[in-house]
Amino acid sequence: xxxxxxxxxxxxxxxxxxREIAPAVEDEYAASLCRTVAQMLRAVRVRVDAEPxxxxxxxxxxxGLLAGWGDDLPRHVRHQVAxxxxxxxxxxxxxxxxxxxxxxxxxxxxxxxxxxxPQEDHPVRVAARRYLRRQLERxxxxxxxxxxxxxx
Amino acid sequence: MSGxxxxxxxxxxxxxxxxxxxxxxxxxxxxxxxxxxxxGVSRQTWSVSTEVREETGRWSGREFIVRRDHADxxxxxxxxxxxxxxxxxxxxxxxxxxxxxxxxxxPRWEPDGRPAYVRTKVEGDWRLPFIADESxxxxxxxxxxxxxxxxxxxxxxxxxxxxxxxxxxxxxxxxPADCAENLIxxxxxxxxxxxxxxxxxxxxxxxxxxxxxxxxCPRITLCKGNNGHGEEVWSxxxxxxxxxxxxxxxxxxxxxxxxxxxxxxxxxxxGRRIWGLPEALAYYRERTGIxxxxxxxxxxxxFYGVLQFLYSHHAAALARRRDPVALRFMWTATEVSxxxxxxxxxxxxxxxxxxxxx
Numbered sequence: 047x048x049x050x051x052x053x054x055x056x057x058x059x060x061x062x063x064x065r066e067i068a069p070a071v072e073d074e075y076a077a078s079l080c081r082t083v084a085q086m087l088r089a090v091r092v093r094v095d096a097e098p099x100x101x102x103x104x105x106x107x108x109x110g111l112l113a114g115w116g117d118d119l120p121r122h123v124r125h126q127v128a129x130x131x132x133x134x135x136x137x138x139x140x141x142x143x144x145x146x147x148x149x150x151x152x153x154x155x156x157x158x159x160x161x162x163x164p165q166e167d168h169p170v171r172v173a174a175r176r177y178l179r180r181q182l183e184r185x186x187x188x189x190x191x192x193x194x195x196x197x198x
Numbered sequence: 199m200s201g202x203x204x205x206x207x208x209x210x211x212x213x214x215x216x217x218x219x220x221x222x223x224x225x226x227x228x229x230x231x232x233x234x235x236x237x238g239v240s241r242q243t244w245s246v247s248t249e250v251r252e253e254t255g256r257w258s259g260r261e262f263i264v265r266r267d268h269a270d271x272x273x274x275x276x277x278x279x280x281x282x283x284x285x286x287x288x289x290x291x292x293x294x295x296x297x298x299x300x301x302x303x304x305p306r307w308e309p310d311g312r313p314a315y316v317r318t319k320v321e322g323d324w325r326l327p328f329i330a331d332e333s334x335x336x337x338x339x340x341x342x343x344x345x346x347x348x349x350x351x352x353x354x355x356x357x358x359x360x361x362x363x364x365x366x367x368x369x370x371x372x373x374p375a376d377c378a379e380n381l382i383x384x385x386x387x388x389x390x391x392x393x394x395x396x397x398x399x400x401x402x403x404x405x406x407x408x409x410x411x412x413x414x415c416p417r418i419t420l421c422k423g424n425n426g427h428g429e430e431v432w433s434x435x436x437x438x439x440x441x442x443x444x445x446x447x448x449x450x451x452x453x454x455x456x457x458x459x460x461x462x463x464x465x466x467x468x469g470r471r472i473w474g475l476p477e478a479l480a481y482y483r484e485r486t487g488i489x490x491x492x493x494x495x496x497x498x499x500x501f502y503g504v505l506q507f508l509y510s511h512h513a514a515a516l517a518r519r520r521d522p523v524a525l526r527f528m529w530t531a532t533e534v535s536x537x538x539x540x541x542x543x544x545x546x547x548x549x550x551x552x553x554x555x556x
Contacts, residue, residue, distance in 0.1 A: 047539075048395055050517045050531050058517070062525035154396035160405060166546075171402075178399055179548045182539060189536035190552060197529060198239070 047189075048146045056091040060084050098141075109134065203244055203264065203309035206232045212307050213248065213262075219300045219316070220262070226251040239526050240273040240444060240509070241281075242266050245319065263296065266314035270524050274444045275388055275512040280367055282315040284443040287362045292353045296320050296439050322433035324441075329427050329460050340463050341473050342435065347426065347461040348478055350437045352485040355419040355451045364420050368448045371418050377450040378411035378497065384447070385504050392515040400507055403542040407501060412494045415450040419488070422446055426459030445505060452490045455479070456498030503541035510535035 068080040113131045117124070139145065156174060163170050201208025210229035213220065217227050231247040244264040249257045267278055285298035296317040303313045326343055328336045359365065369387075371380035382404065423445025431439035447453065455462075455475070465473040479490050514531035517523040523531075540551045 047397075047514065047532070047535050050514055050528060054517055054521060054523070055528055055532065057522035058525045058528035061522035066525075150395060153398055156398040157396045157401040160398060160401040164405065166406065166409065171405075174398065175402060175546055175548065178402060178543065178546075179550070182399070182536075182543060182548065182550055185536060186550060189533060190540070190550075193533050197533070 048149055052094050053091060056087055060087050200306060200308055200311055204232060209246055215307060216300060220250055223252040224250045225253055242268055261319040263317050263319045264314050266312060268524055270520050270527055271516045273513050273527065273530055274509045276444045278313060281443055283367055284446050285317060287364060291357055291362060293357065294437060294439050320431050320439035322431035322438045324428055324431060326427055326432060334467065337465055340465065344461050344463065344473065344478060345481060346437055348482050349485065350440060351454055352482060354422050355488060356486055357420050359420040359448060364448060370448055374415045374417050375413040377415045377418060381447060381449050381501065382407060385508055389508055392512055394515055394518060399539045399542050403503065403545045406545050410497060412497050416489055418448055419451045421449050421451060421453045424457050425454055426461040428459055450494060451488055452494035453498045455490055455495045456502060500545045503538055506538035506541060510538050
C-alpha cells in the first residue's frame with residue numbers, strides 16, 4: 047500500500063491525542079505530556095518532509111563555500127576541508143512522491159498483466175509471485191514488525 | 199432541532215418525538231443516560247437508558263441501542279441502512295435478534311447531523327468465559343455452547359430469504375453453483391466504488407480463487423458473516439440475539455463456517471477428537487439436511503482475506519478524503535490492510551504472517 051502515507055498517519059495521531067485523549071486526561075502532568083507529544087509529532091511531521099531537501103541544499107551551499115575558500119584557509123585545516131568536500135554522496139533515490147507515482151503506474155501495469163495471463167503456471171505469473179513476495183517483505187518492517195503489544 | 203447524541207436532553211426530545219416507535223402501547227419516555235459503548239470499531243454503538251410510559255400509565259425501565267457510522271464514515275463498506283434493513287427483515291423470523299425500531303434520516307432529528315437507527319437492547323452477555331478453557335471439566339459446556347451456536351446458524355440458513363426480501367438487499371447468486379463466484383463478483387463490484395490504488399497481490403489472489411471456486415454448494419442461504427464468540431448475545435446458555443450483520447450475504451453456508459469465532463473448539467481426549475469441525479458439520483447436517491464440506495469451508499477461509507482487504511481499503515479511501523481521519527481508521531488502513539495482503543498472499547503460497555494482532 048502506498049497510501050495513506052506518513053503525513054496522513056501523523057495527522058491522525060496528533061488529532062487523536064489533542065481531540066480525544068487530552069480532554070479525558072485528569073492528571074496535570076499527563077495532560078501536559080499530551081501537549082508535548084502533539085507538538086513533537088508536528089515537528090516530526092514537518093521534518094520527515096523537509097529534512098532531506100533542506101539537508102541537500104544546506105550541504106550543497108556549505109560544500110560550495112568550503113570549496114571556494116580553498117587556499118585562503120589556514121594550512122592545518124585544508125586537508126580536512128578538502129576531504130569533506132570530496133566525499134559527496136551519490137544521489138540515489140528520487141523524491142518520495144515521484145517514487146509513489148512510479149509505483150502506482152508499475153503496479154497497475156502488473157495487475158493488467160495478471161488479468162491478461164490466466165495460466166497460474168505461466169512463467170510471467172510465476173515471476174510475478176516471486177516479485178510479490180519480495181514486495182511484501184520490503185514493506186513488512188513498518189507495516190507489521192514495527193507494531194508490538196496491544197493495539198486497542 | 200438536531201442535537202448531539204451525547205446530550206441526554208436532545209435524545210429525550212428525539213425519543214419522545216418517536217415514542218410510538220419505541221414499542222406497542224408506549225406513549226411517553228424519559229431518557230436518563232446516554233453512553234457510548236466501546237465494543238466494536240466498525241461503527242458506533244450507544245446505549246440509551248430510559249423509562250417508558252405505556253397506555254396503562256405505568257412507567258418501566260427500558261434500554262435502547264443507537265447505531266450509526268463514525269463521523270468519518272463506516273469502516274465496513276456495508277451501508278448503515280442495509281444493516282438496519284437486515285434486522286428489520288429478521289424481526290418476526292425464528293432467528294433471535296434485537297428489534298429494529300426506526301431508521302432516523304429526518305435532518306431535524308439526526309443526532310450530530312448524521313443518520314442513525316434505533317433498536318431494542320437484548321439483555322445478556324457476549325462473553326462465554328469457558329469457551330477457550332481447555333480443561334476436561336469444560337468439555338460438556340463447550341460442546342453444548344457449540345451446538346447452540348450451530349442450532350442458531352441452522353435457523354439463519356433455513357430461512358425463506360426470498361420471502362423475507364433479502365434478495366432486495368444482497369446480490370443473488372444465479373444458482374447454488376454460482377455462490378462463490380457471486381461473492382467474488384460482489385466484493386469486486388463494491389471495491390470498484392472506492393478503490394484508489396492498484397493491488398497486484400489482490401489480483402493474483404482473485405485469479406487463484408476463481409480457479410478454485412467450489413461449484414458443489416447444494417443451496418443458496420442467507421449467511422450471517424462474522425459470527426461466534428463476541429458476535430452474539432447469550433443468556434442462560436442460549437443465544438438470545440444474533441448481532442453484527444455487516445458481512446451478511448446470500449450464498450453458501452460454508453461462508454459462515456469459515457467465519458465462526460471460537461465456537462467450534464477442537465477437543466481431543468485420549469488420542470481421539472471428540473469435537474471439531476467435522477463433528478460440527480455432521481451435527482449441522484442432521485439439523486438442516488445441508489451438506490457443508492471441509493473443503494468449501496477452507497475456500498471461504500481463503501476468501502476472507504478479500505473481505506479484510508475490502509474493508510481496510512475502504513478505511514484507507516476514507517482516510518484520503520478526510521484529513522485528519524480518526525486514528526482507528528488510520529490503523530485499519532495501515533497494519534490491518536497490510537495483514538489482509540499477507541492473508542491473500544497465503545492463497546498463492548507466500549506465507550509471511552507472523553504473530554496475531556494482540
